[in-house]
Amino acid sequence: MTTEPQASIRQKLAIYLAQLPPPAVIKLASGLEREKLRGTTGLPYEMILSGLRPLLAGLRGERPGMPDALRQFCNPFEDLLVNGDDDGRSQGAISRSTMVRVWEWLGEELLPDALPDLKERIADHTLKNDQPALEAAVSVLHASAAKAILAAIEEARGNPEKRKQLERRIGGEGGLEDAREIGAILSIAPAMLKLQAELPKPILNFSEEMVTALKHVYDETHEYAPDEAIYLPFMVMRRLAEPSQILRFVRKIAHQRNDMMISRCELAVFGEVLLAEMEDIARRVDTQRPGHSDLEAMLLDIRRFAHLSKGVTAEIDLRRNGEWGQRLLAARGRVSAAVSQEISRFETELVRALPFHQIGQYGRGGPMKPDVAKAPDRARIERMMSCLRFVNGLSTICESVGVQSHSRSIRQQIETYLSSYEDRLLEELRIAKGVARSNAEEFIEVAADFRGALGEDKQAEVLRRRGQVAARG
Known part of the structure; x- marks a missing residue:
């Protein structure tokens, strides 16, 4: 017998966990954390919790449960965690997979003696609800980890061979930079935790009061850690429902609204x-x-x-x-x-989805009527539905991307074609027989769905009613 690869098991587990409702996710995570702290064996805690963490990150409000040492380790930078490895990484975004590798690196190489003791103390203080002792142990964890990570990375910078080994362990250059940012943030962990406690998550509107709170903590931190203080506004930015509102803080520091001046300040x-x-x-x-x-x-x-x-x-x-x-x-x-x-091709797609055909002997200038000899082509219908949803979605944002004129023109062409097609289709439905009649009824429903995709639900309902009347006539 062969054992199923762990990657496959993790994938199946992630699919299952993603289907759980938020209350079940919270309950499962809290129960696992509690049993893990108690030392209960026999469960793949880390595998399940690693699948739950991205789901928990997307939930609003304070995270419940009994945090273990790993979660306490991550608390100062939890707002900056992102899923997957970011090859084109950006400052202030830390991969969850790198976080796990750094934690393993601490336990196996950097703090092999201290970390097990700290984990045990954190579990004990958490179970006893001894908050002062817990905060002291977590503070030691953050300070020790920061010092060890930054010292190891600094040593590796001067040793190409060590750097290569470290990159292989942590996940390449991007992983190494993530690890450096983890160390930097842990070095100002008290400031990060203080600001996290003062500000909501998510921040729906970055008020002047919140901007002032960030500035106060930032200025304090900048005095003793000027390079690391930048992670405070990065943390806040990750909480903002409107990320561009972080520029309110930048304006406050720069005392400018002019982009040419702001682009030259330290928070550019x-x-x-x-x-x-x-x-x-x-x-x-x-x-x-x-x-x-x-x-x-x-x-x-x-x-x-x-x-x-x-x-x-x-x-x-x-x-x-x-x-x-x-x-x-x-x-x-x-x-x-x-x-x-x-969008320039959308009218052509519409003609293919709702085709006319020539009648009589008048050449291209002759009369046209809907082609109901064949049933609607479902592949073409689906393509056109996507096009119409796109047009409808574009209508509220077209000005911001500079396509308002073209977007309105395309929509008008589509609506003109639909109106003409619908009128002639209703006429055809009144006289069609057999298969042609059945196809005409299907095309009525397609045209109504198209109206719905454009956000024109009333027109869609009117067309369906007109189709019912025409079918009875």
């Missing part, structure tokens, strides 16, 4: 992060082949771009001749060109 990285995400979206959208794109994914990207663009321009004054202004205009131009090229 936050504008760079937002612009870089918009540029990534622009590249992704621009490389799609018209007619072969995943329109649902593309629309999500465009919505995100529009959201970020609107947010940035609302928070700071972008100058057209400034670097940031130029970059935003260039990214918007790429998105606009890609979207325009994509």
